[in-house]
Each structure stands twice: as C-alpha cells, then as structure tokens.
Amino acid sequence: MTSSLGKDLTGLEHMTPEQIRLILDTAEPFKEVSERPIKKVPALRGKTIVNLFFEASTRTRISFEFAEKRLSADTVNVAASGSSVSKGETLVDTAKNLEAMRIDMVVIRHPSSGAAEFLGNRIASNVINAGDGKHEHPTQALLDLLTIRDKHGKIEGLKVCLVGDVLHSRVARSNIWGLSKLGAEVAVCGPWTLMPRGIEDLGVKVFSRIEEAIEWADVLNVLRLQLERMEKGFIPSLREYYRVFGVTPERLERAPRDITIMHPGPMNRGVEIDSRVADGPHSIILEQVTNGVAVRMAVLYLLAGGRAELADAAKRGGGGSE
Amino acid sequence: MTRSILLQGGRVIDPSRDLDEAADVLIQDGTIAGVGRGLSAPDGADVRNVKGKIVTPGLIDLHVHLREPGNEDEETVASGARAAAAGGFTAICAMPNTDPVTDNQAAVGFIVRQSSRAAGARVYPIGAVSIGQKGERLAEFGEMVSAGAVAVSDDGKPVVSSHLMRTALEYARTFNIPVADHCEDPTLAAGGVMHEGLVSTRLGLKGIPSAAEEIMVARDVLLAELTGGHVHLCHMSARGSVAIIREAKERGIRVTAEVTPHHLTLTDYACEEYDTHAKMNPPLREAADVAALRGALKDGVIDCIASDHAPHAYDEKEAAFDDAPFGVVGLETAFAVAHTELVCTGVFTLPELIRRMSTEPARAFHVAGGTLAPGSVADIAVFDPAAKWSVDPDTFHSKSHNTPFAGRALTGRAFLTIVAGSIVHEQTAGR
Numbered sequence: 001m002t003s004s005l006g007k008d009l010t011g012l013e014h015m016t017p018e019q020i021r022l023i024l025d026t027a028e029p030f031k032e033v034s035e036r037p038i039k040k041v042p043a044l045r046g047k048t049i050v051n052l053f054f055e056a057s058t059r060t061r062i063s064f065e066f067a068e069k070r071l072s073a074d075t076v077n078v079a080a081s082g083s084s085v086s087k088g089e090t091l092v093d094t095a096k097n098l099e100a101m102r103i104d105m106v107v108i109r110h111p112s113s114g115a116a117e118f119l120g121n122r123i124a125s126n127v128i129n130a131g132d133g134k135h136e137h138p139t140q141a142l143l144d145l146l147t148i149r150d151k152h153g154k155i156e157g158l159k160v161c162l163v164g165d166v167l168h169s170r171v172a173r174s175n176i177w178g179l180s181k182l183g184a185e186v187a188v189c190g191p192w193t194l195m196p197r198g199i200e201d202l203g204v205k206v207f208s209r210i211e212e213a214i215e216w217a218d219v220l221n222v223l224r225l226q227l228e229r230m231e232k233g234f235i236p237s238l239r240e241y242y243r244v245f246g247v248t249p250e251r252l253e254r255a256p257r258d259i260t261i262m263h264p265g266p267m268n269r270g271v272e273i274d275s276r277v278a279d280g281p282h283s284i285i286l287e288q289v290t291n292g293v294a295v296r297m298a299v300l301y302l303l304a305g306g307r308a309e310l311a312d313a314a315k316r317g318g319g320g321s322e
Numbered sequence: 323m324t325r326s327i328l329l330q331g332g333r334v335i336d337p338s339r340d341l342d343e344a345a346d347v348l349i350q351d352g353t354i355a356g357v358g359r360g361l362s363a364p365d366g367a368d369v370r371n372v373k374g375k376i377v378t379p380g381l382i383d384l385h386v387h388l389r390e391p392g393n394e395d396e397e398t399v400a401s402g403a404r405a406a407a408a409g410g411f412t413a414i415c416a417m418p419n420t421d422p423v424t425d426n427q428a429a430v431g432f433i434v435r436q437s438s439r440a441a442g443a444r445v446y447p448i449g450a451v452s453i454g455q456k457g458e459r460l461a462e463f464g465e466m467v468s469a470g471a472v473a474v475s476d477d478g479k480p481v482v483s484s485h486l487m488r489t490a491l492e493y494a495r496t497f498n499i500p501v502a503d504h505c506e507d508p509t510l511a512a513g514g515v516m517h518e519g520l521v522s523t524r525l526g527l528k529g530i531p532s533a534a535e536e537i538m539v540a541r542d543v544l545l546a547e548l549t550g551g552h553v554h555l556c557h558m559s560a561r562g563s564v565a566i567i568r569e570a571k572e573r574g575i576r577v578t579a580e581v582t583p584h585h586l587t588l589t590d591y592a593c594e595e596y597d598t599h600a601k602m603n604p605p606l607r608e609a610a611d612v613a614a615l616r617g618a619l620k621d622g623v624i625d626c627i628a629s630d631h632a633p634h635a636y637d638e639k640e641a642a643f644d645d646a647p648f649g650v651v652g653l654e655t656a657f658a659v660a661h662t663e664l665v666c667t668g669v670f671t672l673p674e675l676i677r678r679m680s681t682e683p684a685r686a687f688h689v690a691g692g693t694l695a696p697g698s699v700a701d702i703a704v705f706d707p708a709a710k711w712s713v714d715p716d717t718f719h720s721k722s723h724n725t726p727f728a729g730r731a732l733t734g735r736a737f738l739t740i741v742a743g744s745i746v747h748e749q750t751a752g753r
Contacts (some may be wrong), residue, residue, distance in 0.1 A: 013524065090637075090640075090641060091641060091642055091645075092637075092640050092641065110642070111644075112642035112643065112644040112645060113525055113526035113527050113596070113642075113643065113644065114525065114526075114527070114595075114596030114642055114643045114644075115642045117595065117596055118596060118641075118642055118643075132526070133526050133527070133644065134526030134527070134528075135525060135526030135527075136526065170526060173524070173526060196522075196523035197518050197519055197520070197522065197523055197529060197531075198519055198520035198523045199523060201520050202520075202523070202524070
C-alpha cells in the first residue's frame with residue numbers, strides 16, 4: 001500500500017512540509033522506546049528489510065539496524081564487499097534478485113547519485129535512501145531537523161549555516177531542502193572550490209568567511225571534510241583549512257549569541273571542528289545520533305503504512321502497521 | 323541497370339540551387355536526369371506520384387557511430403545504413419572509435435566493403451587522427467583516404483595534445499580532408515556526467531562546465547588559423563562556442579561546425595529523475611545555449627545538423643546515471659525532431675533545414691550529394707511533411723533503442739529514400 005509518504009523516501013526535495021512534519025512528529029513517541037529496558041515494539045513484526053550498503057557506513061547502518069530491530073522487523077545486511085556486487089552484478093540485477101526473495105523494504109546506501117530512485121522505480125518494495133552519491137541523505141537531514149527542533153523549540157525563522165564541503169555533500173543538499181521547507185533561513189559557508197554551481201539559486205546565502213557565518217547564524221551544521229579532497233586539489237592543505245574555516249572556540253566567542261553546534265559525523269577533530277567546540281556546552285552532536293534511531297523508526301513505520309496517530313499505540317504493542 | 327524512376331508532382335527543394343517549386347524529378351542510370359514540370363516517363367519507368375510530399379537531396383549525416391567492428395550487438399554497418407535510410411539519409415559518416423579502432427587502410431577498407439553489401443545509405447568511413455585514438459602518433463591519413471576515408475577524427479575523445487592537433491591539421495590539409503574534433507578539455511570534464519549548472523547541483527551529479535568545450539573550440543580555431551587546415555567542430559553544445567566560431571568565420575578561418583537535434587531541442591532538465599537516455603557527451607545544456615545554437619544554425623555560423631547517433635545496448639543504459647554510457651541514437655528521429663521543433667514552429671523554413679542537413683554537410687566533407695542538379699548522383703529523399711507519428715523505439719531499424727525522444731509526437735517523416743537511383747527505403751503503414 002502507499003503510505004502518507006508515498007512508496008519510497010529518496011529525498012526531501014520533492015516532499016511537502018506536511019510530510020516532513022509528519023515524520024518529525026511521528027518520531028517523538030518512538031524516542032521513548034529506546035529509553036526502555038526492553039527496547040522493542042511489534043510495529044513491523046513479520047516485515048523483511050534489507051540494508052543494502054554499497055559504501056562504507058558505520059553510524060547510518062547501525063542506526064537503521066537498531067531502528068528496524070526495535071520495531072521487530074527481520075533484517076538482513078548486505079555490504080558491497082563479499083557479495084555478488086563485488087563480483088560485478090549490476091544494480092538492477094541486485095534489485096531484481098532481492099525482489100524475487102519477496103522482501104518488504106530496502107535501505108540503500110550507494111556511491112552514485114540517483115541510485116535510490118533507480119531502485120525504487122524498479123522494485124515494488126519500499127526504498128529508503130541512506131545516502132546516494134552527492135544527491136541526498138534524507139534521514140540525516142530529518143534527524144538534524146528533529147534535533148534542532150528539540151533544542152530551539154522551533155525551526156521556522158532560525159538561521160542555520162552549513163559549513164564546509166557543500167559540493168560533495170548529500171547531507172547539505174537534504175538539509176537545504178528540509179530547512180527551507182520548514183521555514184528556516186539557510187546559508188552555506190566554505191571556500192568557492194567546495195561550493196556547487198548555482199547554489200545561490202537554491203535560495204541560500206553564501207558566506208566565504210566563517211566569521212561572517214558565525215556572526216549571522218543561530219545554528220552551525222559543520223560538514224565533514226573528506227580528507228581525499230586535499231589530494232584532489234580542492235583545498236591546498238588541511239592546516240590552512242583549519243586556519244581559515246575551522247570552527248574554534250575563539251571564533252565562537254565573538255558571536256553575538258550562543259550558537260548551536262551540529263556535525264553529521266564522523267568528525268575530523270582539528271580540521272573542520274575544534275575538539276573544544278565538538279565537546280562543548282552548545283554541541284548537540286550526540287543528540288543527533290540518538291535522534292537518528294527515532295527518526296528512522298518513524299520513517300520505516302510510516303512507509304510500512306503506519307498511521308501517525310497510531311504511533312503511540314504501536315509503541316505500546318497495539319499494532320498499527322496494518 | 324536500375325529501373326528509371328519518375329517522381330511526379332512533389333515540392334522540389336534543392337538548396338544548392340535555391341530551388342523550391344512544384345516539379346517532377348527523373349532519375350536514370352543512378353543519376354538525376356532532369357528536374358522540371360511535365361517530364362515524361364521513359365518506357366518501364368517506376369512512376370511515383372509524390373504530390374503533397376517534398377523531394378530533396380538525400381540527407382547527409384557527418385557524425386554517426388556504427389559499432390562494427392567490435393560491438394555488433396549494438397549496431398552494424400548494415401543496420402546503421404538501414405536506419406539511416408529510414409530516416410531519409412542517403413549518406414552517413416562513420417566515426418572510427420570501433421574496436422579495434424579504424425586507424426589504418428585495411429580497417430577503412432573493411433567499412434567500405436561492409437557498406438557496399440548493405441542495403442541502405444552510403445557509409446563513408448572517418449579514419450582516426452592517431453593510432454588507436456591514443457593521441458600519440460598520427461595515423462596514415464594518405465592510405466586511409468585512398469581506401470575511402472573522407473575525414474579524420476579521434477571522436478569520443480578530444481585530441482588533447484595541441485602539438486598533435488597542429489600536425490594533424492597540417493597533414494590533413496595535404497589530402498584536403500577536415501580534422502573533426504570532439505572539443506573537450508579532459509581535465510575540466512573529468513568525471514562529469516551532465517552539464518554543470520543548477521540541475522547538476524540539485525541532482526548531486528558531477529558537472530561538465532561549458533568552458534570544457536569552449537576552451538578546445540578556441541584552441542582548435544587558433545590552430546586552424548596557424549596551419550591553414552580545415553577543422554570541423556563536432557556536436558557543439560555551448561553558447562560560448564558559438565561566439566568563438568562566429569568570430570573565427572568572420573576572420574576567414576577554415577572552420578565548420580555541427581550541432582545535434584538533441585542539443586537543439588533539449589536542456590539539462592531532461593536529466594531530471596536520472597534519465598540515462600538524456601546522458602550524452604557533450605551534455606545537454608541550458609535554454610540560453612539552445613537558443614544560441616538555433617540562431618547559429620540559422621545564420622550559418624554552425625554549418626549543419628549531425629545526429630551523433632550512438633547506439634548502446636538497452637541494459638547498459640539501465641544503470642545508475644554515473645554508470646551509464648554517454649550517447650543516444652538519432653538517425654531515425656533527426657529529421658522529424660528538427661522538422662517538428664524548428665520548421666513547424668516557424669524558426670526555420672523547410673529549405674533552410676534541408677540546407678543544414680544535406681547541402682552543407684556535403685560541402686563540409688566534400689562528399690557527393692546535397693544537390694538535385696541534373697547530372698548529379700541520384701541520392702534523394704522524399705518526405706511527407708504532414709505525417710504525424712510517435713516515436714516507438716521498438717520499431718527502429720537500428721539495433722539500439724536509446725533515444726531521449728521515446729513517446730514524443732512528431733510531424734514529418736521520410737517517405738522514400740533513394741541512393742544512386744535505387745529505392746532503399748519506403749515508408750509503409752504501421753512502421
């Protein structure tokens with residue numbers, strides 16, 4: 001059946017603000033499940049979910065797996081290495097074979113942009129994008145939204161700046177869509193070598209100086225700087241990157257207000273973010289991780305056809321995924 | 323001896339003589355015997371009433387990829403020649419990026435032989451610029467020309483070394499053939515899969531900036547000026563390239579250029595939803611580029627339309643956008659797409675379109691055809707300009723179906739295609 005979110009969750013660009021709010025609201029009751037001694041509800045009992053990871057991932061894969069298990073789904077993890085993928089099987093063949101085993105959902109992480117949509121268009125199962133190339137990472141942005149909402153009580157009107165490698169970042173793209181749709185003001189900050197063409201046309205401000213971004217923002221979401229970017233020549237050195245764009249306590253001290261600090265992980269301490277900031281009082285980096293499980297439970301539950309108003313009941317073991 | 327043919331009562335359009343009038347065309351012994359009103363049919367002639375149709379010199383495509391030798395499952399010389407005929411083409415020029423590369427006399431001779439056995443359009447081989455298209459050592463232009471090559475190109479790849487390009491232009495000048503270049507700075511384009519712009523940013527796909535093409539266009543123009551050689555610029559896609567070519571032509575530099583039907587009609591928005599049938603190189607660019615390309619074709623800055631027909635197996639395109647190969651087929655849709663989008667919309671007149679698809683290509687590569695002047699080779703196309711049809715790739719004569727125009731409603735279609743006085747294609751109902 002088609003849920004209130006449609007069949008698949010491939011990105012936030014084409015979602016409505018109502019759908020995004022529905023996910024965030026549905027995540028609220030699921031937060032509590034993870035605080036129980038027995039962290040399990042039967043909402044997805046009997047559902048089969050495949051976690052198909054063509055790229056290395058620790059946090060996202062584990063977060064999805066916890067979310068699935070806490071909803072009582074049966075899960076299988078497939079990694080690119082050691083599977084038929086490493087033997088040259090095409091994505092479409094992988095998809096058809098999974099489909100032939102009568103599964104219910106696929107969570108996919110893939111290095112090619114559009115891979116989740118590609119899969120979703122070819123199989124009847126629900127597809128959830130766990131990150132596709134440089135395109136989108138919708139559940140990361142959803143958990144970022146939830147964590148911002150927890151901290152500030154709202155999203156509308158907040159000024160959120162994404163700092164760093166926007167060019168290669170699917171997290172940045174999903175955040176730009178999600179934040180904009182919920183009424184936040186969005187900016188990006190980084191060297192022009194790491195800004196994609198036409199970024200201003202997405203309705204975001206662009207800062208070339210971190211000091212200006214700090215002056216402006218309520219929230220900084222500091223993106224991971226992939227170390228290979230230096231080898232590819234996008235920046236001359238990590239040392240200079242830290243000197244020019246690093247988020248440091250000294251820079252934050254000059255801000256007119258307390259700035260909430262986020263990071264999707266994994267962090268390069270001392271490159272894009274100073275340890276004292278990452279571990280500081282305004283960091284909500286670990287809250288992001290905690291919320292990741294609840295948001296993914298909400299997405300899985302809603303895509304399986306669960307109704308938001310029944311999420312509380314589902315939590316108590318009353319079903320709701322019919 | 324082939325039977326004489328009399329085409330009666332059609333609208334005869336011959337851009338080589340600025341002719342556009344109702345007339346008969348008589349074909350005898352493989353040549354055009356006469357064009358005029360009330361021609362009488364010789365005994366035993368095949369008399370065709372083509373009232374309501376247009377009679378033109380057969381279309382000539384300077385840029386197609388046939389996959390023989392190497393990937394005969396995707397296209398052969400025979401299937402490509404057949405597809406060409408179905409599209410109203412009487413001659414096509416086959417790029418040398420086959421496997422192995424068409425970079426020597428024997429390989430060129432093979433294409434010529436396969437062509438002579440095919441029942442369709444003529445196929446003229448294009449030889450490689452460099453051995454193996456590796457961009458290192460010049461191939462033997464002289465021997466390839468003697469075997470039937472009409473131009474040289476490393477298409478699929480640019481000639482990266484400016485020194486090699488200079489040498490190629492000088493050496494090609496010796497044999498009066500053009501060097502056709504795929505203009506792309508490989509360091510700027512590396513890893514790109516679509517036009518660099520807002521759409522690539524949204525889709526998270528690596529872009530190929532217009533500058534990657536424009537830089538090489540500028541370089542090639544300067545080298546043509548330096549050497550006096552003739553450079554032919556393949557599949558122009560960017561408005562900046564148009565400005566450079568315009569200026570070069572004003573300065574009298576020997577440059578010709580082509581543009582594809584898809585670059586004249588589609589933009590990077592066609593890549594939305596990761597449609598791999600919109601993945602081609604050069605990439606589809608922006609509306610302003612389409613407008614500039616149309617303007618350039620109209621005023622002759624760009625000389626001709628070429629399809630860049632690039633067949634690929636269906637399952638190769640059935641992949642993530644990054645992983646799918648570049649290229650689309652075009653022989654069977656080129657005329658209809660251009661006619662629908664350029665003529666039916668009033669941007670071009672029919673004679674202007676035929677000039678860009680027949681007369682000018684013949685001039686650029688010095689090949690026969692492009693004219694209906696009596697005594698010329700009888701390479702003729704008859705089009706039904708009112709025919710309405712919708713593109714169904716399953717009915718293509720090409721072995722491959724990778725078109726971005728599937729399902730599109732088009733107006734105008736080849737009705738009869740005649741090569742050297744013989745009918746090689748006749749439109750029948752249902753296909």
